[in-house]
Amino acid sequence: MTNPTPRRPDVTTIEIVGGAEALTVSLHDPDDRWAGLYLDHRRRILDALPESNVGVEHIGSTSVPGLAAKPIIDIVVVVDDITAEEDYLDTLLAAGYERVREPAHRLVRTPARDVHVHVLERGDPAVDEYLLLRDHLRRDAADRALYENTKRALLSRPWNDMNDYADAKTEVILAIKARARAARVP
Incomplete structure (x- = not known):
């Protein structure tokens, strides 16, 4: 399936709201809450976007039972046209989220920064990648432990920006996702 043609250029390639933020959180034991x-x-989110055809999924480490995580709930919201911010942004802001804009996607979060809502366009491969990793970590104890140990080792170092910390996990995440793809039933 191909993405519909956006109605306007994607300004996230030229505009960033917010800047680099030092990572000061640590891993917390898994929490059923x-x-x-x-x-x-x-x-x-669904109450804020009642007229929209959106998908909403819990992603990230807090979505994996038994996995230690930074206590930040990551949520992906899938919209038809990410460039049509008038369809979703104002209502998410009115629902109590704050705007952050990063290249290639939209992000809103709570003022406490404990919930990050990633808005992506339907058909964006990143959505499938998030779900692939989440679902595999839910099933595979060895890769779940590898991922947690990697995060613990990385969080023992100082980071000038949360994105740098995320980038440092890339090699391990790619290896885990490769095993997840190989484990899929044909």
Whole structure:
């Protein structure tokens, strides 16, 4: 399936709202409350976007039972046209989220920065990649442990920006996703 032609250029390639933010959080033991927090925000998002054809999924480490994580609930919201911010941005801001804009996607988050809502366009391969990793880590204890140990080792170092920390996990994440693809039933 191909993406519909955007109605306008994607300004996220030229505009960033916010800047580099030092990573000052640590890993927390798995918390059963994370699933409930996701469900609360899922409802808030769907209430804010009642007329929209959106998908909402819990992603990231807090979406994997048994995995230590930074206590930040990551949510992906899939919209038809990411460049049509008038279809979703104002209502998400009115629902209590704050705007952050990064290259290639939109991000809103709570003022406490404990919930990050990543807005991506339907058909964006990143959505499938998030779900592939999440679902594999839910099933595979060895890769879940590898991922957690990698995060612990990386968080023992100082980071000038959360994105640098995320980039440092790339090699391990790619290896885990390769095993996830190989484990898929044909």
